[in-house]
Amino acid sequence: MKKTLLDEKIKLALNGDEKAYSDFLTEVSVILRAYLAKKIFQSDDREDVLQEILLSIHKARHTYDGIRPVKPWIMAIANYRVNDYLRVYYKKKDNEVTDFDSIASFFEQDVTNSNNFSELESIVNTLPEKQKKIVYMMKIEGYSVKEVSTAMGMSESAIKVSAHRSYKLLKQKLEKLESEC
């Protein structure tokens, strides 16, 4: 069986070599970043999951005997941690996707009609300050998620989550308004 550099490094690391272990983990993190980019959509969470995997590798290093190839062993741990993350992620009710398309038609209405516009504006104004600013910047002023995240000093995923929550709230309020009319 052909031994890779990674196999050699973990062997040295298991013998207590600090430098080899550091190199091993650095190399592993490069491999895992590429792997996680395909598996995890939320870019901010990727680094957290990567750290979780590195910690798990550290805790489980006594289960590696230095004989069999190390990469399948690493990927088994990575898979396990990614599945753990995804399980928690999909369980969170907050992460339910509220599709902007469902309320897009309202935004596409004739905004020059002062009645419609003032109606919409008054609903948007009822949102919490931060959410209101995000909706204004993204949907009225036309900024991208990245630009909004830079301007507000928040992560891109936090902006997306906040925007989704706002749309959900707007949808509820618009439906309530329609039913009253």
Place this chain on the structure above:
Amino acid sequence: MVETEDLIKKLSKENKKVKCLSPKSILWKIILVFSLIIIALLMTISRSDLNDIVTMPMMLAELLFALATGLLSAVAASWLSTPDVKQQKWVVWLPFIPFSLLCILVIHNIIMIPMELLNSGDDSIHCITITYSLALIPAIALIILLKLNANTHSTLFSVMSVMSVAAFSYFCSRLICYKDNIEHLLIWHYIPVLLLAIVAAIIGSKLLRWK
């Protein structure tokens, strides 16, 4: 949040020479526990007609299949206690061979041997007590030993551990109980072991999960 590079530095500093805990060494310890219990049983409370078992091929086969299921499930559980199953996933299928044979034998016994009216007055509750008591020590030993490792297939891992303990306790209870009639075995041996296995597998998948 800690930067990944800082975490790597921290983990590297913590790194010391690691002694590998191989699944084989765990397996030998499990076999040792199993053997000690069997020897203790044979020397103390085993049935008096043990020598006659050799003349009963069906029962001999039943005992052998149960023991093989217990041991091979312990092998599979030990292998499953490593994240990559020692890169030998085929080991997981091994216990299903004697287990299937044991199931066929049990079903054959139930169908082929005429079952008389169930003797409700037959107080054999001690068979359940023996079966459950015998499961306790290997179960604790198995949990302690296997929790030292890191499993990434918690459901399969718990099923194998439970199968190992259940088959072993079934094997031991057959060495103790002298009643071989099918209705007794069905009610006081098969069903309790099956119930134990189902409950333990549900609890085990959570208890044995690697955090």
